[in-house]
Amino acid sequence: MLRHLLSAGDLSRDDALLVLDTAEQMALVADRPIKKLPTLRGKTVVNLFFEDSTRTRTSFEVAAKRLSADVINFSAKGSSVSKGESLKDTALTLEAMGADGIVVRHAASGAPHRLSAWVRGSVINAGDGTHEHPTQALLDAFTMRQRLGRLDGLQVAIVGDVLHSRVARSNVLLLATLGASVTLVAPPTLLPVGVEAWPAEVSYDLDAVLPKCDVVMMLRVQRERMNDAFFPTVREYSRRYGLDADRMAVMPEHAVVMHPGPMVRGMEIASEVADSLRSTIVDQVANGVSVRMAVLYLLLGGPRPVDPPSGLEVAA
Numbered sequence: 001m002l003r004h005l006l007s008a009g010d011l012s013r014d015d016a017l018l019v020l021d022t023a024e025q026m027a028l029v030a031d032r033p034i035k036k037l038p039t040l041r042g043k044t045v046v047n048l049f050f051e052d053s054t055r056t057r058t059s060f061e062v063a064a065k066r067l068s069a070d071v072i073n074f075s076a077k078g079s080s081v082s083k084g085e086s087l088k089d090t091a092l093t094l095e096a097m098g099a100d101g102i103v104v105r106h107a108a109s110g111a112p113h114r115l116s117a118w119v120r121g122s123v124i125n126a127g128d129g130t131h132e133h134p135t136q137a138l139l140d141a142f143t144m145r146q147r148l149g150r151l152d153g154l155q156v157a158i159v160g161d162v163l164h165s166r167v168a169r170s171n172v173l174l175l176a177t178l179g180a181s182v183t184l185v186a187p188p189t190l191l192p193v194g195v196e197a198w199p200a201e202v203s204y205d206l207d208a209v210l211p212k213c214d215v216v217m218m219l220r221v222q223r224e225r226m227n228d229a230f231f232p233t234v235r236e237y238s239r240r241y242g243l244d245a246d247r248m249a250v251m252p253e254h255a256v257v258m259h260p261g262p263m264v265r266g267m268e269i270a271s272e273v274a275d276s277l278r279s280t281i282v283d284q285v286a287n288g289v290s291v292r293m294a295v296l297y298l299l300l301g302g303p304r305p306v307d308p309p310s311g312l313e314v315a316a
């Protein structure tokens, strides 16, 4: 298994399946009266969040606590980061405190990668800019396998703001590794440059894609990352790319609807769809804990590496 989890693309098929199978075991713990394992007793996990988060931060926190690790929640607001402290100095402080695992979310794509060169512990990317969010892709794959019984050969549509979505990028990479076929559906303005090189098909026409899908994953339009107009109006966007009950009706009967959250009800997804039996949205949140337990266990469960990391030489 890897030392860090920075990109879904770093996972081999065997690594990814090991995480999913381990997560199945971890899920059993959630059904016990005492939802705790002693596995990471004595280890310290730091949640380093420079960007807002509800699900991902709490999910990592619950996961680490269920494995008996000590958890430190560090958010940029209220820390010395707001006084201008750099990522490197923050990392060195955490390193000095002996963090075994650092879960990081940052607005800059590549921040977790930089961090991994400065610390001895394992770095887990919990979302970096518009780049990647590998544990989200793992929990999505887990949820698909749970609902549909397989991943190989599944037809998955990922719909909406692909341009700004680290969830889409990580899902495309992981699903390709696991043998599913992905179609990205978005207006041309919300697709990244170079998307032709991704292991995915591209379509601008949601209605043409829906009848052939096993999974439809809706994405939020990330207005906080937009400084331009990417579509004429919200109404127009919803009309062409929103999933409402009429559109859901043309999906095959067994097909499921996913969303990583946070949702904007009425924009990319109608409430009746989000709350329907075909929606996996609540399962995704529950599965997030099991998958993150598996990742923490697999990365931190072994002995601590002894090699000093590069870039950490301290002047005498």
Ligand code: NCD
Binding pocket: 055, 056, 127, 133, 136, 166, 167, 219, 220, 222, 260, 261, 262
């Ligand atoms: C996403 C994120 O932050 O990348 N949410 C999540 O982690 N569940 C997607 C989003 O913000 O739309």
